[in-house]
Amino acid sequence: MLKKDISNTSDRPMKKATNLTLNTEVLVEAKKLGINISKVCDAFLxxxxxxxxxxxxxxxxxxxxxxxxxxTEKDGLPLDKWRTF
Structure with a gap:
């Protein structure tokens, strides 16, 4: 009986493959520099x-x-008289 490890699946967001149209020159340079396109696009989005x-x-x-x-301009901050800092 095989036991499937699903303990980490809820910790990671699901991913979906998609198609992007990118500037060819920038894409070539990014690949030369070892930039992970998917990770960068995901983080920026x-x-x-x-x-x-x-x-x-x-x-x-x-x-x-x-x-x-x-x-607050007129009356001050709520609970301000009890602040100790």
């Missing part, structure tokens, strides 16, 4: 998604942020 989510959250909550900033 993850960073881009995180930044876009943050931008959208700020945009969607801008009214609340402005209101809260006005309140």
């Amino acid at each position: 993850e960073s881009l998604v995180r930044s876009e989510k943050e931008r959208r959250w700020k945009s969607e909550n801008q009214d609340f942020i402005n209101e809260y900033n006005q309140i």
